[in-house]
Amino acid sequence: MSINSNIPEGPLETKWTKYKSTIPLVNPSNKRNLEVLVIGSGLAGSSAAATLAEMGYKVKCFCFQDSPRRAHSIAAQGGINAAKNYQNDGDSVYRLFYDTIKGGDYRAREANVYRLAEISPNIIDQCVAQGVPFAREYGGMLSNRSFGGTQVQRTFYAAGQTGQQLLLGAYSALERQIGMGTVEMYSRHEMLELVMIDGKARGIIARNLITGKLERHFGHAVLMCTGGYGNVFYLSTNAMGSNVTAAWKVHKKGAYFGNPCFTQIHPTCIPVSGDHQSKLTLMSESLRNDGRIWVPKKAGDTRKASEIPEDERDYYLERRYPAFGNLVPRDVASRAAKERCDAGFGVGQSKMAVYLDFKFNMMRYGRVEATKQGIENPGDDQILALGKEVVKEKYGNLFDMYKQITGEDPYEVPMRIYPAVHYTMGGLWVDYNLMTNIPGLYALGEANFSDHGANRLGASALMQGLADGYFVIPYTIGAYLSKEISTKAISVDHPAFEEAENSVREKLGKFISIKGSKSVDHFHKKLGKIMWDKCGMARNEAGLKEAIEEIKALRTEFWQDVRVPGSIDELNPELEKAGRVADFIELGELMCMDALDRNESCGGHFREEFQTEEGEALRDDNAFSYVSAWQYGENNWTLHKEELKFENIKIAQRSYK
């Protein structure tokens, strides 16, 4: 299969508008006969399913949670970007485009990113119309804040619960269609196989998680909106159920996997507290608007934060990157924290943490409030109390969350934070239409690889998920479905369905029959440790080679010694986990191979051999300006390269100094 990104001709600014108006349409009576399967109900899936149903297609939507409203998008905290320029601070479609390409360290497609920036304002309008209660100013206008990697305020938010509010908006649109009978919803269902007929995606096998029954579903097209695979590291900020299984199944059926090694490690998460830890909790990037990051200047300092005087603190981000300060992009901030901790300057019991301190800005806000309220000569305590109120209004839920988990009050002592796995830029390879290399199979949202290059900027995943679902796929799917109008619904008795169902049943039975001695979690934790140590924030050739061998060994051990209790005909979370971990193990190997292939550092992919004298990522644009698209093979993967052409942006060494 050749690799063709199908980017339309013409100048960047008019590509999408022109292309959109030339895509063939499907007339309403034909739409009613065309069936679309949407796998996933996060921002990407809900928005796509609702919109396609509004247009008249027959839609089925699947999710493994008990309700579509609980997809992992619900957990997004900080905000969503859009080039509205409401703040009159010089934002524009071009600037959002530029920031995203630069933030991604020049490893994303110009045409896709430009389209994303162009669509971004419509997303905010759509969400407001649905009743999403974004934060507002006293004058009634929408409020904005800053996120990393930008110098404008373009992030829209709803306290620290932006993902929740956006998802509930998309969910309500979806439920409205369900109520009208245009979408059939399958909650507590897990897609376990793709059905292909004559080289096209034609359906899926899904397991009803309550009864264990395997079901067959036909579709003229299948949309993978199944989220990211950060849980390959075991500990991440993702929800417990987030997984790669759906994407992995289609990869094994031939869909290319793009840039698997591009992982985002988020700088501000609550540090690990013990072996029992099951997940890590993010403290939103928005906190870096008002929190200053520091460590003691003296290595191994054991004093409490409050006992360390100002001139003995190292605000290392402000020191190293004066232009962006605490708001450098995530990859840069994470590596800087790791560097300080590795050098012995870390804080807290484990010494694997840095401080995120709000005192300075609480005092600043407090003084403003005191002036506003006409308080003369306020004392420091009074100023601080006023400042606390301001900070509480902005981030109250995050501060509460921190306190719940650590038992410490961040209004009184600085937060302790450390980087954690957060997001995966890699994913299923798609062309400009969001179609994978399998005809009729699409990928949207975090599940695809498309827009963020080697590092995603904060508040851009929500934007991308909703752009894909509300405004891209409804148009681009027409290019394919307009040619399918004469394809009658294929009976699920077709041998391809039969075969797919049998292979799924056999695999599930295998898990149960091993009856080994170790739980699924045991293997998942082991995999996570290998990945974090050798394919995490810093990677090198020797480590990656070791990791590949260790993962292969782990895979063998898993298939000999895993213990999965219960049966396949019942609600059985251990069985669900077993399937997911089996796929994570295979993915882990591919991630290491991809990281090994890329002999450069870019964005979240930091190869220790390739760095500048100052320890910054050193790209090799001549050799690696490409998307890695991996094709699955029984014994090995084949790498296809999609060249990236930069016609509108001059590539440069990324600088945030």
Place this chain on the structure above:
Amino acid sequence: MSGNMNLTLKVWRQKNSSDKGRFETYKMQDISPDMSFLEMFDVLNEQLINTGEEPVVFDHDCREGICGMCSMYINGRPHGPKDAITTCQLHMRSFKDGDIIVVEPWRAAAFPVLKDLAVDRSAFDRIIAAGGFVSVNTGNAQDGNNLPISKVDADEAFASAACIGCGACVAACKNASAMLFVSAKVNQLSILPQGKPERMQRVRAMVAQMDKEGFGACTNTGACSAECPKEISLSNIAALNREFLMANLIDQEG
């Protein structure tokens, strides 16, 4: 480690929706106070798997208090002994050595038990499908700043919209009423200008669906709001009652 605890768990076990169910007792040793309640259940399940028993099924996903999936009724209270948090946010430092902890599923006719501690809450989705939305198709929207919304209204709508759909309100109520959940959505949308055009239809449709699902009547005991992890206010219920009355009056006038 010092400060670790030994505990006794009495956990509801039920094979499926037709099984009668019963409590099983489990001894937990050396539990760290830094562990979350669900991590303690992970430890229990690991033990059960290692001894060849069936692990306890419970719902959870985000483990940070936002998805609304976790749902344990702990020592007689939905989401356990602390106010304003979900089960997944509860940490073992809220318990002490030697405690006996009783864990049950949500109990309500409209939330049938599926297995052990997992229940079926799809009734909530059907209530939203009946009317919990603004009827606006993609592409119909005007500029987000065309319609100013006062900060007070935006904040109040947000406070109602913060409901995570967990169902603790139903589990807490002796009548198993869903009024707090329903009223939060009704109120969010009727405060905002975008939701006003449909407000009468919405409240009628959602209340009708709620009744159809078999939730009980609201007798204003306030247990729902007291147990709600997101502190959804009782004033939402008062607002719903006003909306409902108004909708019915308008209905009678034709």
